[in-house]
Amino acid sequence: MASGSAARKPAPEPLVVLEEFLPYRLNVLAGLTSSALAQIYAERFGLSIPAWRVIVTLGQYECRTARDMAPDGVMHKSTVSRAVSALEKRGLVKRRPNLDDRREEWLALTPEGRAIYEAVAPEALAVGERLLSVLTPQEQQTLSALIDKLTRQARLLAPQDAEGEEA
Amino acid sequence: MASGSAARKPAPEPLVVLEEFLPYRLNVLAGLTSSALAQIYAERFGLSIPAWRVIVTLGQYECRTARDMAPDGVMHKSTVSRAVSALEKRGLVKRRPNLDDRREEWLALTPEGRAIYEAVAPEALAVGERLLSVLTPQEQQTLSALIDKLTRQARLLAPQDAEGEEA
DNA sequence: TTCCGATTGTTGCCATTGCAACCAATAGCA
DNA sequence: TGCTATTGGTTGCAATGGCAACAATCGGAA
Numbered sequence: 001m002a003s004g005s006a007a008r009k010p011a012p013e014p015l016v017v018l019e020e021f022l023p024y025r026l027n028v029l030a031g032l033t034s035s036a037l038a039q040i041y042a043e044r045f046g047l048s049i050p051a052w053r054v055i056v057t058l059g060q061y062e063c064r065t066a067r068d069m070a071p072d073g074v075m076h077k078s079t080v081s082r083a084v085s086a087l088e089k090r091g092l093v094k095r096r097p098n099l100d101d102r103r104e105e106w107l108a109l110t111p112e113g114r115a116i117y118e119a120v121a122p123e124a125l126a127v128g129e130r131l132l133s134v135l136t137p138q139e140q141q142t143l144s145a146l147i148d149k150l151t152r153q154a155r156l157l158a159p160q161d162a163e164g165e166e167a
Numbered sequence: 168m169a170s171g172s173a174a175r176k177p178a179p180e181p182l183v184v185l186e187e188f189l190p191y192r193l194n195v196l197a198g199l200t201s202s203a204l205a206q207i208y209a210e211r212f213g214l215s216i217p218a219w220r221v222i223v224t225l226g227q228y229e230c231r232t233a234r235d236m237a238p239d240g241v242m243h244k245s246t247v248s249r250a251v252s253a254l255e256k257r258g259l260v261k262r263r264p265n266l267d268d269r270r271e272e273w274l275a276l277t278p279e280g281r282a283i284y285e286a287v288a289p290e291a292l293a294v295g296e297r298l299l300s301v302l303t304p305q306e307q308q309t310l311s312a313l314i315d316k317l318t319r320q321a322r323l324l325a326p327q328d329a330e331g332e333e334a
Numbered sequence: 335t336t337c338c339g340a341t342t343g344t345t346g347c348c349a350t351t352g353c354a355a356c357c358a359a360t361a362g363c364a
Numbered sequence: 365t366g367c368t369a370t371t372g373g374t375t376g377c378a379a380t381g382g383c384a385a386c387a388a389t390c391g392g393a394a
Contacts, residue, residue, distance in 0.1 A: 014226060014227040014228075015226060015284070015285065015288035015289065015292065016223050016226065016227065016288045016291060016292060017227060018220075018223055018224060018227060019239075021291075021292075021295055022200070022295050022298060022299060023197075023200040023201065023203075023204050023291075023294070023295055023298070024220075025314050025318070026193070026196060026197040026200055026314070027197045027200070027201060027241065028239055028241050028318060029193060029197070029314055029317055029318045029321060030190075030193040030194050030196070030197035030198075031197075031241060032318065032321035032322055032324075032325045033189070033190040033193055033194070033317075033321050033325075034190065034194060035321075035325035035326055036190075036321060036324040036325045036326075037190050039325075039326060048380080049380095050380095050381090053185075053191075056183050056185055057185060059181060059182060059183065060181040060183065060184060060185060061181075065342080065343095066342075066343065067341085067342060067343080072186075072195055074194065074195050074198060075381095076381070076382060076383085077342080077343065077344090078343085078344075078345080078381075078382070078383080078384095079380090079381060079382080080343090081342095081343060081344055081345085082344090082345095082380095082381085084343095085344090101341095101342085101389075101390070102388080102389060102390085103341065103342040103343070103388065103389045103390070104341090104342055104343075104389095105342090105343085117182070118182065121182035121183045122182065124183060124188075124190075125182065125183060125188075127190070127324065128188055128189050128190055130320070130324055131189060131190070131317060131320055131321060131324065132189060133320070134316050134317065134319070134320045135313065135316060135317070139313060139316075142309060142313070143310075143313050143317075146302065146306060146309070146310050146313070147192050147193070147196055149301050149302060149306075150196055150200075150298060150301065150302070150310075151192070151195060151196045151199065152301070153297070153298055153300070153301045154196060154199035154200050154202075154203060154298060155199055157199075157203040157294065157297055157298065158199045158200075158202035158203045158206075159202055159203075159206060215350085217350095217351090232372075232373095233372075233373065234371080234372055234373080243351070243352060243353085244372080244373065244374090245351070245352070245353080245354095245373085245374075245375080246350090246351065246352080247373090248372095248373060248374060248375085249350090249351080249374090249375095251373095252374090268359075268360070268371095268372085269358080269359060269360090270358065270359045270360070270371065270372045270373070271359095271371090271372055271373080272372090272373085335394100336393100336394085337392100337393090337394085338391100338392090338393090338394105339390105339391090339392090339393105340389100340390085340391080340392100341388100341389080341390075341391100342387100342388085342389080342390095343386105343387090343388085343389105344385105344386080344387080344388100345384105345385090345386080345387100346383105346384095346385085346386100347382105347383090347384090347385100348381105348382090348383090349380105349381095349382085349383100350379105350380085350381085350382095351378105351379090351380080351381105352377105352378095352379085352380090353376105353377090353378090353379100354375105354376095354377090355374105355375090355376085355377100356373105356374080356375080356376100357372105357373085357374080357375100358371100358372085358373085358374105359370105359371085359372085359373105360369105360370080360371075360372095361368100361369085361370075361371095362367100362368090362369085362370095363366100363367085363368085363369100364365100364366090364367085364368105
């Protein structure tokens with residue numbers, strides 16, 4: 001940084017201080033966290049973010065439909081669709097028609113899918129633990145409550161439907 | 168939801184409960200927050216996320232170089248490059264060669280850019296305020312501290328260099 | 335029964351963007 | 365002075381993913 005040190009001169013009237021701006025800080029934190037996680041499921045298991053979410057959801061609930069895959073509204077239905085297709089092609093997920101409503105299909109992990117799930121999940125959990133390890137149990141509980149409050153509020157402020165648009 | 172209510176059956180052994188998994192919850196919150204913000208700077212001012220960040224950074228610090236634009240490591244240098252090009256083409260940002268080191272260029276908002284900044288910033292701030300309005304001042308302070316702690320830790324866990332990969 | 339609107343899921347198209355290769359310029363060192 | 369490693373920045377390429385249009389199906393009301 002030869003002479004770039006002058007880059008700190010504040011502008012006439014800085015209206016927003018980025019480093020203190022909550023949405024920005026949340027994005028940075030979420031991005032870093034995703035990176036840490038991606039190291040696990042991407043590099044080591046060849047899973048994309050959407051694929052990882054599908055795997056983990058199906059590991060948690062058997063037989064969800066693609067529609068239910070993103071009820072919290074984090075992924076686009078097209079994203080889910082493509083992720084499921086890819087996972088099916090890899091033999092990790094299996095579809096079964098729902099005879100009661102033939103628009104949708106039941107989804108479930110195959111044994112191979114379950115195996116991957118059981119290999120990835122503990123490592124992902126470990127990352128989460130390592131993240132939280134800098135907080136006391138009390139702080140963790142507080143954080144959880146704060147995130148919940150903010151998420152509820154953010155849902156009110158965000159465009160009603162559209163929610164899936166990060167990465 | 169004709170018959171989909173059965174989708175709740177938990178799997179044999181759910182190792183990860185997504186709704187309680189910190190990285191996931193952070194991503195959801197950050198995504199919703201970004202959506203709320205994007206409504207302002209995208210729909211109303213035609214700014215992309217990177218463009219918004221450039222504008223806001225230049226509003227805060229005059230004459231930063233493109234390199235300094237993402238020191239917190241949130242944007243790729245190619246992303247910054249393209250955002251700056253676009254903004255220059257729109258006449259919102261001006262480049263000036265740095266004669267001391269001709270690899271880099273000083274960047275600054277043009278009057279038009281400054282005008283946009285002064286129009287967007289207050290609205291963006293308002294979104295942030297509305298988000299935080301569900302927390303007491305005490306809680307806001309706590310949240311800030313927790314985010315800092317987690318961000319520091321996440322930086323240690325994430326791949327050393329790569330950080331810009333959200334959206 | 336027969337529409338019409340709503341819902342699930344897929345796909346084509348396009349914008350975004352990460353990656354890596356590359357150019358230009360600098361710094362450090364022999 | 366040259367030679368090499370490093371850094372700021374740009375661009376081609378390919379993959380990702382959102383949007384919107386579409387097909388298939390269902391539910392409800394006339």
